[in-house]
Amino acid sequence: MCTASLLSLSLGCPVAQAGQPARPLRLAVSDVAYATLALVAEAKGYFMQEGLSLDIQHFKLGRMCVEKLVAGEVDFATAADVPALLAFMNRKEFDILATISTSKRENQMVIRQGPGITGPSDLRGKRIGVLAGTGAHYFADAFLLFHGIDQNEVIHVPLDAKDPAQALERGQVDAAGLFSSQVPDALARLQGRGIVAKQLPIYTATFNLLSQTSAAGVSDDDALKFLRALRRAERFIKDEPAQGRAIVAGVMMVSADQLAKGWEDLDFRLSLGQTLVSNLESQERWARVNGLVPGDAPAPRLLQRIRVGPLRQLDAQAARLFK
Structure with missing residues (x-):
């Protein structure tokens, strides 16, 4: 941290005035x-x-x-x-x-069950919700790769950080990589149509x-x-x-x-x-x-x-x- 001196003043460092707290x-x-x-x-x-x-x-x-x-x-x-x-x-x-x-379990994949979708192996070509630029995003791609699904074989859909379960509830995505604290709300709103994929030691x-x-x-x-x-x-x-x-x-x-x-x-x-x-x-x-x-x-x-x-x-x- 800059200290009060002629050098610090010449460098433009912030200096507290005498008698004023930093x-x-x-x-x-x-x-x-x-x-x-x-x-x-x-x-x-x-x-x-x-x-x-x-x-x-x-x-x-x-x-x-x-x-x-x-x-x-x-x-x-x-x-x-x-x-x-x-x-x-x-x-x-x-x-x-x-x-x-x-945590080895902080990120989880929630799958919206429907016609032709009962588990991870059915997600190829489907819409995957991601919290872009987060650990949950990285986990989602690592999860898919573990199941033999390349990232180019799915459609990534950015989720709303304030309400990530909404896209699942409305059927706008078929699965979503979420933080564990978000999972109970997602499952409740899916009303029995949602499952949490088996946790894997991937991240x-x-x-x-x-x-x-x-x-x-x-x-x-x-x-x-x-x-x-x-x-x-x-x-x-x-x-x-x-x-x-x-x-x-x-x-x-x-x-x-x-x-x-x-x-x-x-x-x-x-x-x-x-x-x-x-x-x-x-x-x-x-x-x-x-x-x-x-x-x-x-x-x-x-x-x-x-x-x-x-x-x-x-x-x-x-x-x-x-x-």
Whole structure:
């Protein structure tokens, strides 16, 4: 972060006036179970207790949070690996500070049964709903490929992020890759015509804390304070899981019972490891094949975009990434 000096003034860095506090940092957080650590830290006041003044904005998807981050409108964001990777490949500069949750079951394929459609093998040539640019989008394509269906053999239909089940209900798509929290609503609205395809070990999704670079205004000290708040939330969830679920259910505006159905599939732990790197590398190939990034997009130098220092300072065992 810039410091007050003649050099910083000459470089145009923001400098707080004498007697004025520095502006609060800003967080864009997605209201999904993946972001539980950040949502609990906010509710319990852990950010403030760790000395971090934070303005918090809430969004439906991590992709929206990344958009705010790369536009310079926030300093921190929570998002899955896919939107982060797509932003990197579009030449955006920011850091990954930590993975804050993982799940092997967070993404699911809901199939609208009808004439000629009873399961995954019947989806060739059909309309597949996707939440474009999200982990659910990547999962949908990986799911189809596992069943021998190339992405060019289906019709991708973008879903409305605010109401992804609507297209299934209206018959505008034959199946949709959804987040687990969206599945109960989709099944209810399909009124017995919907099934969830068998879960497959094809994608361990990672949800991550992103930040502006240190040059753009987020110092290692800021990052460490944020991670300390998340570590407190991690301990709270472990000790008081029911209270943790109640907090997140309230934010997501769903019942605690509904949230509990997928809660056990989520692993809430701060980490930086090989799963994240492997995902990003696989998604880079997927993004190029699907034309989701410019054709001349350079390799994003992924390891250089992962800022290991703050997490390693908090917990060396949690940062198992070698750079």
